[in-house]
Amino acid sequence: MKMSEAIAGMPTPPAGAPMRPSVRQREAAARTSRTLVRRRIVNNIMVALLTLSAVIATLPLLFILFHLAKSGLSSLSIDFFIKDPKSVGESGGGMANAIIGTLIVVSVGCAIGLPIGVGAGLFVSEQKHTRLATVVRFLADVLNGLPSIVMGIFAWQFLVRPVGHFSAIAGGIALAAMLVPMVTRTTEEMVALVPHALREAALALGYSRARTGLVIVLRTAMGGIVTGALVAVARIAGETAPLLFTALGNQFRSFSLSKPIAALPLQIFQYAVSPYEDWHAQAWAGALVLIAMVLTISIVARVATTSHGDGGSD
Amino acid sequence: MATAAVTEVSAARGRSSTTLRVDRGGAFDAPTRERIVVQRLSAYFGTKCAVKDVSMHVLDNRVTAIIGPSGCGKSTFLRCLNRMHETVGGATATGSVLLDGHDIFGAKVNPAAIRKHVGMVFQKPTPFPTMSIRDNVAAGLAVMSPRPSRGDVDAIVERALRRAALWDEVKDRLHMPATGISGGQQQRLCIARALATDPEVLLLDEPTASLDPISTQAVEELVYELRREVAVVIVTHNMQQAARVSDSTAFFMLGEMVEFAATAQLFTAPADPRTEAYITGRFG
Amino acid sequence: MTVNAETRSDAGAPGDAASPGIEGQHLQGGGLADRVYDVVIKGFALCVPLLLLLLVLAITEAAWPALRQFGFGFLTSSDWDPNNQKFGAAPAIYGTIVSSIIALVIATPLAVGVAIYIAEFAPLWLRRPVAFLIDLLAAIPSVVYGLWAIFVLVPLMRTAVMPFLRDTLHLGATPLFSGPAYGPSMLSAGLILAIMVLPYISSVSREVLLAVPRSQREAALALGATRWEAIQGAVLPFAKSGIIGGIILGLGRALGETMAVTMVIGNRHEISASLFSPGYTIASLIANEFSEASGDLHLSALMAVGFILFVITLIVNGIARWLVWQTGGGRRVRA
Ligand SMILES: Nc1ncnc2c1ncn2[C@@H]1O[C@H](COP(=O)(O)OP(=O)(O)O)[C@@H](O)[C@H]1O
Ligand SMILES: [Mg+2]
Numbered sequence A: 001m002k003m004s005e006a007i008a009g010m011p012t013p014p015a016g017a018p019m020r021p022s023v024r025q026r027e028a029a030a031r032t033s034r035t036l037v038r039r040r041i042v043n044n045i046m047v048a049l050l051t052l053s054a055v056i057a058t059l060p061l062l063f064i065l066f067h068l069a070k071s072g073l074s075s076l077s078i079d080f081f082i083k084d085p086k087s088v089g090e091s092g093g094g095m096a097n098a099i100i101g102t103l104i105v106v107s108v109g110c111a112i113g114l115p116i117g118v119g120a121g122l123f124v125s126e127q128k129h130t131r132l133a134t135v136v137r138f139l140a141d142v143l144n145g146l147p148s149i150v151m152g153i154f155a156w157q158f159l160v161r162p163v164g165h166f167s168a169i170a171g172g173i174a175l176a177a178m179l180v181p182m183v184t185r186t187t188e189e190m191v192a193l194v195p196h197a198l199r200e201a202a203l204a205l206g207y208s209r210a211r212t213g214l215v216i217v218l219r220t221a222m223g224g225i226v227t228g229a230l231v232a233v234a235r236i237a238g239e240t241a242p243l244l245f246t247a248l249g250n251q252f253r254s255f256s257l258s259k260p261i262a263a264l265p266l267q268i269f270q271y272a273v274s275p276y277e278d279w280h281a282q283a284w285a286g287a288l289v290l291i292a293m294v295l296t297i298s299i300v301a302r303v304a305t306t307s308h309g310d311g312g313s314d
Numbered sequence B: 001m002a003t004a005a006v007t008e009v010s011a012a013r014g015r016s017s018t019t020l021r022v023d024r025g026g027a028f029d030a031p032t033r034e035r036i037v038v039q040r041l042s043a044y045f046g047t048k049c050a051v052k053d054v055s056m057h058v059l060d061n062r063v064t065a066i067i068g069p070s071g072c073g074k075s076t077f078l079r080c081l082n083r084m085h086e087t088v089g090g091a092t093a094t095g096s097v098l099l100d101g102h103d104i105f106g107a108k109v110n111p112a113a114i115r116k117h118v119g120m121v122f123q124k125p126t127p128f129p130t131m132s133i134r135d136n137v138a139a140g141l142a143v144m145s146p147r148p149s150r151g152d153v154d155a156i157v158e159r160a161l162r163r164a165a166l167w168d169e170v171k172d173r174l175h176m177p178a179t180g181i182s183g184g185q186q187q188r189l190c191i192a193r194a195l196a197t198d199p200e201v202l203l204l205d206e207p208t209a210s211l212d213p214i215s216t217q218a219v220e221e222l223v224y225e226l227r228r229e230v231a232v233v234i235v236t237h238n239m240q241q242a243a244r245v246s247d248s249t250a251f252f253m254l255g256e257m258v259e260f261a262a263t264a265q266l267f268t269a270p271a272d273p274r275t276e277a278y279i280t281g282r283f284g
Numbered sequence C: 001m002t003v004n005a006e007t008r009s010d011a012g013a014p015g016d017a018a019s020p021g022i023e024g025q026h027l028q029g030g031g032l033a034d035r036v037y038d039v040v041i042k043g044f045a046l047c048v049p050l051l052l053l054l055l056v057l058a059i060t061e062a063a064w065p066a067l068r069q070f071g072f073g074f075l076t077s078s079d080w081d082p083n084n085q086k087f088g089a090a091p092a093i094y095g096t097i098v099s100s101i102i103a104l105v106i107a108t109p110l111a112v113g114v115a116i117y118i119a120e121f122a123p124l125w126l127r128r129p130v131a132f133l134i135d136l137l138a139a140i141p142s143v144v145y146g147l148w149a150i151f152v153l154v155p156l157m158r159t160a161v162m163p164f165l166r167d168t169l170h171l172g173a174t175p176l177f178s179g180p181a182y183g184p185s186m187l188s189a190g191l192i193l194a195i196m197v198l199p200y201i202s203s204v205s206r207e208v209l210l211a212v213p214r215s216q217r218e219a220a221l222a223l224g225a226t227r228w229e230a231i232q233g234a235v236l237p238f239a240k241s242g243i244i245g246g247i248i249l250g251l252g253r254a255l256g257e258t259m260a261v262t263m264v265i266g267n268r269h270e271i272s273a274s275l276f277s278p279g280y281t282i283a284s285l286i287a288n289e290f291s292e293a294s295g296d297l298h299l300s301a302l303m304a305v306g307f308i309l310f311v312i313t314l315i316v317n318g319i320a321r322w323l324v325w326q327t328g329g330g331r332r333v334r335a
Helices: A003-008 A023-075 A078-082 A096-126 A131-145 A148-160 A168-192 A196-204 A209-237 A264-272 A277-313 B002-012 B074-080 B111-117 B133-143 B150-163 B183-196 B213-226 B239-245 B263-268 B273-279 C032-070 C090-121 C124-137 C142-168 C186-211 C214-222 C227-256 C259-264 C282-289 C296-327
Strands: B034-045 B048-059 B063-067 B091-099 B118-121 B201-205 B231-235 B248-253 B256-262
Touching: A023 A277, A023 C090, A023 C124, A023 C142, A023 C186, A023 C227, A078 A096, A078 A277, A096 A131, A096 A168, A096 A209, A096 A264, A096 C032, A131 A168, A131 C032, A131 C227, A131 C296, A148 A168, A148 C032, A148 C227, A148 C282, A148 C296, A168 A209, A168 C032, A196 A209, A196 B111, A209 A277, A209 B133, A209 C032, A264 A277, A264 C142, A264 C259, A277 C124, A277 C142, B034 B074, B034 B231, B048 B074, B048 B091, B048 B231, B048 B248, B048 B256, B063 B074, B063 B213, B063 B239, B074 B201, B074 B231, B111 B118, B111 B133, B118 B183, B133 B150, B133 B183, B150 B183, B183 B201, B183 B213, B213 B231, B213 B239, B231 B239, B239 B263, B248 B263, B248 B273, B256 B263, B256 B273, B263 B273, C032 C296, C090 C124, C090 C186, C090 C227, C090 C282, C090 C296, C124 C186, C142 C186, C142 C259, C186 C227, C186 C259, C214 C227, C227 C282, C227 C296, C259 C282, C282 C296
Parallel strands: B063 B231, B063 B248, B118 B201, B201 B231
Antiparallel strands: B034 B048, B034 B091, B248 B256
């Protein structure tokens, strides 16, 4: 579209333009119907492009889920859930060790990360006008944006290097370090939705601030906090990078916190980059199980959010 | 005496007035004393002065009304009486408030303890959404010392709900969420919650402002009855309401207390021209 | 102030009322719970700055030997030779930046497009489901993307996409798309990163677009603008800095993404103009060489590239937060 047409196409003269009908404006009037058609066409093209981008953007998800289902289901069996890996060359075996390992490492992460995150979030919203609260809120955002591999380096430097061996507890702490800032922010947001009037009502009953915070505010916000925490847990459950330096992985079943331990994402990675067909099939099955875990948690969380929806905000 | 005056005021002003179907004897003529004495109280938000140098008192077994235009400091004053004022960031107060002779601003005083003796109900109903009707009423009992036994709690809940004239309406759904009842019922639930711990004073901040006329009448009757047992301070910007339910009335303007008198007198023969201007509707 | 004597006239002597007076000691004491509560939640809150402090400490300490030995040259040298104890981070830094740029170039139009579609054009019943599907992309673990990329995306790149770009479109004449199509490459890494950052850019853009006041577009529509003109003229200018913030947040994700990239980038220490050739990113370098690090200096060099990544993402995130925060008017935008 040429500049003159662009101007003619404008419904009103630009501010400050003289109101006398100029030659250009008379020409414009003559062309109005033509430019109108043109503008409609541009509009329709843009709508088509935007719709197309929505279609393209959803395709990868569908492809990934399709391939996971196709390749994963065919390698999935009961053995996968109850057997440990066989050594290279032998067929069969499963990833029970990794499933157990993921549960252990994620539990350790939650046990450490959730209370700290909820407590910090409670502080940030209860004392929101203090300087510390502002700083904590900002730093939580900063931490949320850091690559997860950095959390692995941190746990490795402080928990693996000094003791000289990898451990489940180091993996759990690396995951906890990811959990803390996420849960801090969620808790803060959810607590902020609790009406101030409820706090006042509790205080007016003679409740201490502590009791008000824990029994009234936290309990009222709990639905939302659980939702946010579930999303965060789903995310750490799928993390691999921080575990490379901490939990390391283990071909055998381990329940010890002080020994290297397997984890589903780690094992998927190791099998995927291996040269063995058998292991590739196992990796697909593992990925299917992992994604089922993660998506179930995310979807449960999301459905829970939609059902208590905007109700928490007034 | 004042009873007649109340009816007179309403009638004279030609507005609809609620006929109070309550026994006018009993508590009304009971001997009384000063429950709360306020001396030279000023309250601030940061440097902004919201209540200026107010001295007054609250009598036991009487209803004291506080009226005045919006923003004149009624709520702020009321919230000083149970130390809720200071829960707002940057809020301070000077002067003294004596509760049965004890200065509630005293150095060793725990504000939470004051609030157990001086209950409060807010403009909007504030039932705790995570709790049932029963648990809402019992909420305050959890911080009483000694804490009532489990068996006592049910009796206390029933009594509080009866006092709040809500028992018959909710007795079949005590375990339902408290947010499931109507606004008027929720407000009476909040009054029941405040009464369950047997406070000596009940502060009501425009308790009927968000209610429909029928619920308003129910709450007004309740307030009228409550004086048998507690001292009531009610903030309202509805003058008819003050005239209907209170024994004495304080008129606030721009943070100052302009006049404090028996309700009948304040409404029929105000001493201050500003009071007269307000009650005859010339401003506010 | 007028206090009429009459209010006091029916007052009896104090003490003869029905209910007894309050005893002073009942009003005192307590408050211990609050003090404990304050200390405990403050302690939890302090964990957040403490965590960041420990991160800085850990990574600096681990990186220090290499940083001291190689100094500024560490950033510019492309030598990475563990056998001779020589380490230079240039290829990894180059690969990190290039793969992230590819990701943004591909993801941005799609992400912003789908955000505009959801916020402005999609029928109401379709908005939630589409947004949900896009957001689900963010929930897929990195390692699953990597697995899919190894077995589906990379073969497709090798057999179809790369030959198409190079031969059919004759882009092979440019250095960017020349050379043999191995499959694992900078381009593959950029593409998988694009899919991974798309939901972040899209959800931030969507929130920002929805935060633009309705009156903006209605005024434009009332003047006779078409819907696209209204968006172009009245909505996008408002949302611009927020969308840019979202793109930069996506950049932060792309820079630090580890597993999927490690699995498809080919892991080779070289700077090549062609996007078809394998490379390294900082994160993939660390992930790939950590387990077989040949000595303390090698480990420290890996930590030193980690340090560089840490600093870059810190800065990128700071800028992004600031931009998004401005447009959102302080409203929290999820990312
Ligand atoms: N939280 C607060 N912060 C600052 N100023 C306030 C706050 N609450 C009330 N005020 C101010 O104090 C004055 C008295 O308010 P309030 O006691 O609520 O009036 P009323 O209840 O009579 O309508 C008003 O001018 C109001 O603007
Ligand atoms: Mg008020």
